[in-house]
Amino acid sequence: MSVFSRLGGVLRAMLVVVLLGALPARATHIVGGELELVHQNGDNYRLILNLYFDAYNGSPNALDADLTASIFQKSNNSRQMNVLLPLVSNTFVNYTNPACAVPTLSTRKLVYSKAIKLAANTFDHPQGYYVAVERCCRNNNISNIMSPGAAGQAFYLEFPAVVRNGQPFIDSTPRIFPPLADYACRNELFYYDFGGVDADGDSLVYDLVTPLNGHSDSDLPKPAAALPAPYSQIDWRVGLGPNNQIPGSPPLRIDARTGLLTVRPTNIGLFVFGVRCSEYRDGEKIGESRRDFQMQVLNCAINQNPSVVLQPSPTSPVRYQPGRDTLHFSPGSNRCVQLRFTDPDPGSRLALSLRAVNFSGLMPNFTSVTSGTVRGPGMADTLTATLCFPNCIDSKGKVFLLDVIVGDDGCSLPRRDTVRVAFTAVPPPNSPPTISTTAGPVLPLRVRIGDVVTFDVIGTDPDRDALTLGMSGRGFSPASLGATLTQATVNGERRGRFSWLVDCQAVGQDTREFIFTSTSEPCGGRETASVSVPIVVEYSNTAPVLTTTLPAAPAGTVAVVKSLLNESYSATLEGFDADGDNLTLTAGAESFNLADAGMRFSATNGSGRASGTFYWDASCASVNLHRDLTVTFQLLDATCRPLPQQHRVRFEALNPDSTTLKLYNIITPNGDGLNDAFRLPDLPQNFCDAQFATIQIFSRWGQQVYETADRDFRWGGNDSAGIYFYLVSYTDGRRYKGWLEVIK
Template sequence: MSISTPQRLRAGLLLVLLLCLLGPAARATHIVGGELDLQYQNGNTYLLTLNLYFDAVNGNAGALDDDLVASIFSKSTNRRMQNVTLPLTTNTLVSYTNPACTSPSLITRRLVYAQRVSLPDATYDDPAGYYVAVERCCRNNGISNIQVPGNAAQTFYLEFPAVVRNGRPFINSTPRIFPALSDYACRGELFYYNFGGQDADKDSLVYELVTPLNGRSSTFDPKPTVASSAPYTNVVWNSGLSTTNQIPGNPTLTIGRQTGRLEVRPTQLGLFVFGIKCSEYRDGVKLGEVRRDFQLKVIPCATNSRPKVLVQMPGRSLPYVVGRDTLRLTPSSPRCFRLSFTDSDPTSALTLSLNPINFSAPLPTLSVLQGTVNTAGVPDTIVSQLCFPSCLDTKGKVYLLDVIVADNGCSLPKRDTVRVAFTAIPDPNGPPVLRTTAASPLRVRPGDLVTFDLTATDPENDPLTLEMIGKGFSATSLGAQLTQASNGNQHTGRFTWRVDCAAVDKPLYEFEFTAVSMLCGERKTTSVVVPIQVEYQNAAPTLTSSLPVATGPTAPPVVIQVPLNGVYEATFEGLDADQDLLALSAAGQGFDLAAAGMTFTPRNGAGQAAATFRWVADCEAARQDGLTVTFQLQETTCRPQPQTRTVRFVLTSPDTMRFLPPNIITPTTRDGKNDFFELDNVQVHLPPDFCDARFAGVKIFTRWGNQVYQSGSRSFRWDGSGLPPGVYYYLVEYTNKKRYKGTITIAP
């Protein structure tokens, strides 16, 4: 099918009109740079973040997105794993190193897009790893070092390893590059900035320059629905420029491979884009990488002179000369040195700082840290004192210290550095002196209060403390205390210990007291040991009583028999050679003494005790089939040896005769002999009623168990009731459930 010339003209006009309508939005120039970041949270959850740097001066407000889409791909296959929508979370301005150097032509926003993302073990297990990409167009029109910058897009890119390795979870977070700044560079002046980062996993980081990625987004499709898979095209450098020569300069742009420090002395004005890559390694194996694109604006700046710092040698008119002089600090030499710093520029604000090179602490101090020179009413030179601590000890080595003065010039401060070499011998620090008022050894008994004082002094008047420990025991758990106080150059302590029974476990306690002085982190000590001997002996008390004494090691307890309503009394006496407090007591086993008619009246005292026991016998002893009482003599001491006597009290029954009932009756003879079966007579002597043991009744049974007679009267008389001769069985019962059984025969 052919198209006529008029049709071609109409189509061309339509395309131009469409481009005009879409132009402002499609050709939005706003991207300064940015980077992706992936941080482990917990489980399979990670936080995916895009930091996008936006040109707040020239950027089209319509290009400020509410969200962007990140796509995750497999490195080995470029298979799309998932797409993640990243909503805009923060929108802030990027600061300058020196806010006073802020330029209205260079204002950058930091847009943060973030979302939590799940990376399951079963899905993200490819040993080759994965990469994340976000594509967006377009870069600034004014970029000076790439071709057609207004049509150049950006691909934000990072790589990360599989989340499982050798069948186990493999946790890793990508490195975080230090936040970018809005700083500009001055033509002909050295520009520097630390892009070095941090890694949550403490992996090794390596930095290098890379060509920024362009990708597939364009002015016609500036915000693709999703990112395309790799490979991504690069931006095209202008003639003479390359990855290793991104910004014209002398020297050109470089980055420290281990430090991430950027340096360039630009020789041309303009806006220059550059790219860096930070790779992370663990045990020598690369895990992943992050890339950052950013821009550096080079402008003409007013001449800024370098400040000057001088270190004055004591006793000399000439200043310190680097490489020739060494400060030698000894106990008798000065430890403070005069510093002077100045700047030929008018109204120059200077700041003095120190940077140790081959040591860490302690650092010297500066009496003056900052000031302004060459302004009305102030001198053109600032003087400060550099003072080294008296405790500094270089242990024979030469330490290096950079003394740095920096001005407030734009865009970055200029500096002057004097590297001072020095050796130092600390002031002498002798051990403290410790004295005590304690006599050695101390002899104590339980109950004694031990007190003595300690006095510590230090020949150099260093601050002192006192420490107390027990050799082989805990002094504080034993109840010993050491209170401390300072009085001038003396430090005193008061030791107190109330000796209690816990102390008798050991015959000797050695308390060690240490006076401690600390100077420059060095601990000097002097110790004294105070032995305290605990004297404790205890003889068992003796218990005597009017009670009968059981004989033999296996003899049963003494049994005391008393008739009903009878009275029994016994006396007790306790003696103790140690004069410990004695206490006599009596306790019934399973009963209350008073409820059983018993009283026990003790008279206790130190080294001696006495008591009286009295029992008015009642039926309680019969109910419990005897009452057992334990008498005890207890001493109040650390290791008591109680003495006891156990006695059983029994109520004597009035029934002293044998129960011998008849076993045959002859009711048919009627001769007055054995005519009846009866038990309540002097010959038989049926057990009488006694306390709770009362006659309940009698029953008579045939040999087949049939009951033929019953009576509840003690004076019953049974004549057989016309039953045939033979053997019958009787059962006599009492209320205490005691029974008497037997046979009775009816003779023919």
């Protein structure tokens, strides 16, 4: 060893002494734990550490507020990330039988969890990855390993790449079933289900493995992060190993397929053990989870097995012989058997349960007591129960196997006895239901808008099975048309009342076919009978006729009415409908109010006929209101699909002065009385808002030489011959221009 190495060792030892008070507490009462990786969505996952803590011997100060998980690539052990997992849950692990609890055995489940991202461009190595959390130390009094108080723990999990062949590879690691809080009794068979579930449906295989020690120790019980693999294993005591972790007859075993843990321990003590759950998809191992745990073995009071026997009937002296006898249940036969169960131990409380072995679905049921105490004061030595097989159980020609199990309340786990019952069952025959209606005798039914259709729907079943009536429509929903079917059971029949108020929603499909069903569900099956009732909705409509004294116009165009100012115009309108539908006459202004334009309309509406009168008093008020006075007259028939008739008219007010405009452009102001002055007597007359405003006269250089608001003006020139220009303006924005020559 070099000088620098020895110096480094001395400095490290000194640093440990100096920082000892700052280091995390030695959690010397860790029971075990396991890691989980759960896919959320996309590249989002949740990393979970379940850590089990001795709640009786452990100090609350040894509970960590957080632990660090490290993720490595399997191919080269390169670190990918460290994840600080905060404590999110702290609960007790329950006993299978709480009555068997002992005060010196109490376990807490501490859950550390954090959401993480596993990016596809990072976690894509085909050999996969592993997660590790390291923490020291184990319980001091573990019986089957060397130096337990100084032994660390490495919680370990393997998972595949999140992408394969360029496609996402989704995987959640298995969830191993809840940890045990129970203890085992020396020389008694102990069993516990460590089997797990896999969200992806992958195959799970279980085996026993030596627990991992890892790199943590009593000097550094809580490393800042886990070191990469390989991880050292705990040291077994002499004579023990991975296949003999808890000595017994038989020793600790686990079923590779189910995960059922069994042992009949021969020594008392506290024993650590390890279970591995390997995950396979399409025959390829893609990951593994490890659970590191402990089992306490105690001396217990002797508990004997209960027993249960089956008799085909209460009066039968013959017992059912498992493996030899088969029960056969046929229609009309007795489907109940008698069970007798007892226990050699006085005061034992027994409970019956059932487990289907090779079938699923409908189960037999107990019709009497399923639990009780034997050999207690006033209690019988043997309890009885009746087990009945429902009529609807159908083994379909196969032999079904049913385990009838009796368990006692002994500690630490119930002792059990099982009778495996083989049976066949044939359900009673079933006749289909029938259905009829009172809608006949002649179909289809013919109805008109406004009719109310009612009739009865009757469902019967020869076997008197419960029935349900249903209603549907071919190509439509009856409910959308307002049709209803109310139903009740009357004298063994299922009767329904159909009711439909036919309204305009029914128009559009000439025949509405209503389908009624009567359905029974005997023994989980489904039998249906149906009947249809076609209903023809008779509907037609003739367009109404509109006549009027208003001027006619080609279809799609607008008629024109011209009226002089201050004159009154009137027109009449008549409507007729051959179907006798209610008619309504209206007059609507398209962009103005009728009254504001001096217009009014009155109508008399009725069944088959309507009449109306229109009046217009043309005035400047109406002209100034709007240049386009267009009115739409409409005759509307009140029916499901109306055929309205329209007549559009544009009303125009005429100027009473229609003199043609004349413009003059030469004057000779020489005093001869001819063309001495410039005037414009033929300018457009003032009309409503079109009033004469001004005339302006300009020299050829643009200089204004004259202006007046008098439409009867006379301008005699500017004492200068030449060319002049004039501009006439009206209040409605119109302008007239011209030129004028003054000759001297």
